[in-house]
Amino acid sequence: MTDASQTTTNPGAASVADRPAAPAGAAKLACSVIIPVHNKVTLTRACVNALLSDPETGVEREIIVVDDGSADLTPQLLASFGDRIRVVRNERPLGFAAACTAGIAAASHPNLVLLNNDTIPTFGWLSALARYAIRHPEAAVIGAKLLYPNDTVQHAGVVIGQNGFPQHIYLGFPSDHPAVNRSRRFPIVTFACCLIRREAWDAMGGFDPAFHNGWEDVDFCLRLGETGREVHYCHDSVVYHFESTTRDPAAPDQRANLDRYAERWSRVARRDDFEYYLADGLIEAQYPHRYPIQLSISPLLAGVAVGDNKRIGDRLLFDRAKQVAVLLRNNILLNVRVQEAELRAQIAEARLREVEARLAAGGHANGHATDADAPSAGGAPTEDGSAERAVEQALAETPATEKPAAQPILGRIERPGRTPDVVTENAITATGWAVSRAGIFAVKMLIDGVERATAEYGGDRPDVKALFPDYPEADRSGFIGEALVGDLPDGFHSL
Helix, strand or coil: CCCCCCCCCCCCCCCCCCCCCCCCCCCCCEEEEEEEEEHHHHHHHHHHHHHCCCCHHHHEEEEEEEEEEECCCCCHHHCCCHHHHEEECCCCCHHHHHEEEHHHHHHHCCCCEEEEECCCECCHHHHHHHHHHHHHCCCCCCCEEEECCEEEEEEEEEEEECCCCCCCCCCCCCCCCCHHHHEEEEEECCCCEEEEHHHHHHHHCCCCCCCCCCCCCHHHHHHHHCCCCCEEEEEEEEEEEECCCCCCCCCCHHHHHHHHHHHHCCCCCCHHHHHHHHHHCCEEEEEECCCCCCEECCCCCCCEEECCCHHHHHHHHHHHHHHHHHHHHHHHHHHHHHHHHHHHHHHHHHEEEEHHHHHHCCCCCCCCCCHHHCCCHCCCCCCCCCHHHHHHHHHCCCCCCHHHCCCCEEEEEEECCCCCCCCCCCCCEEEEEEEECCCCCCCCEEEEEEEEEEEEECCCCCCHHHHCCCCHHHHHHHEEEEECCCCCCCCCCCC
C-alpha cells in the first residue's frame, strides 16, 4: 500500500500532490469557460451568476454560453448579461457534443473549460484548475471535484470496474474523506466540469459523434489515454452538480450509448478500480504463513456476502443508501421544477402589474386593453387571448378607489431553499432578490416572526433586470444577510 508521500509503480493510483509547483510569478492561464445549455433557464441563471460573482483574479478568462435551441426564457436571460458573456446560438437543438464543439470553435484561449449549466461553481474553482494545469503540464484533461447539494461526492474521478464499465469512484462518500481529497491521475473524468488543453482536443478530433448526449467524455478520455496523454483529477476545484436534472439515464439514446461503449471498450479498457481502493487503504490484506489471507474492507466501500446471502447489517446499509440516492435525486428535480414554476409566476405577476399601471394611468381611451397589449401569463398567451382580456377588463372596470394604493414587492429567498434543512452552525445565511416600483428600503431577516438581522441589499442581479426592466434598481436587487441562531432551541423554525 502507498500514501501520498510515497512512490508507486501504479500510474493510475499515484498521487501527484507532491510534484514540484510552478515557479513563482508564473503567467496567468488563459481559459475559455464554455457552458452548453438547453432550456432550464433557472439553472443557467444560477450558474452564470455564480461565475460572474467570482472575479477569479488568478485566471484570464472568457465565458461562452452556447444556447442549444432553447425554447424558454434562456435567450432573454443571456442577453441580460450584456458583454460580460459571449453567446453562441444554435437555432435548433443539436445535442451536448455539438454545443460544446460550437463553443470551442468560438473560444479564443488555449485552455478549454467545459461546464454544465446544472452546476454551481464554488469560489476559486477555476483558479484551482489553472494552478493545477500550470504545475502539471503532462495533464491533457483535468477534472474537478463535483458534489451533490448535501455535500456528498458525485465525481472524484472515474475508474473501470471489474465488469468492464466506468464507475464514478467513491460516489456518495463525504466530501472531506481523504480518498476524495487526493489529486491524481485517473483514466477518465467527467466533462460536467473539466479543463481540456486545446492541443489535446484538436489531436483527438473532438467528440465521437457516435455518442449522443452521454458517454462522450468517457470515450474521449479513453481514446486520449491510448495516445499516452494523461487525464487527472484536481480535488481543490470544487463545484456543486445538480445531476439528474438534465438527462434521463433510461432514455433510448442513453441505452444506445451504453451499447456503443460495451462494443468498443468493455473488453479492452483496463479494470483498475481495486488499485485505487488498495492505494487509499479502503481494502487491506494480511498475509499469514499459509492461506487463507485476511481481507479488511471499509464499510463505506463495500459490504460482504456470505455465500449467496448478504449480512443483515450490510443489507440495511444497501437499502438505506438506495433510499438516500432516490430522495436526493427527487429533491433536486422537484427544487428545479419549483424554481421554474416560480419564475413563470413572477413573470405573470410582473405583466399583470404592468397592466394595472397602464390602466391606472388611463393608458387606454376606452378603458379596455387591445389584443396587442394583452399580457401572456407565464410567457404563453391563451389561444384567443380571452383570459388576458378578461383580466384587463376586470381591472379597468374596478373603481379607482378600490385599486390597491400600495406597491407590491416581488422577490425570492434563494438560500436557504424551500425544503426544511438541518442547521448545524451558529448562524444562517440568506440570499435572494427583491424589487418594488417604490424601491426597497431594507431587507430584514425574521425567524419565527422575530427580527434577527438586516440583510445587505444592492447585489448585482442582471437576471432580475431582464425580468423586470421597468422596476427601479432591478439590476442591483440582490441581498445577502446572516442571522445568529445559536440560541434557538432544537426543532422547526421559519425564516
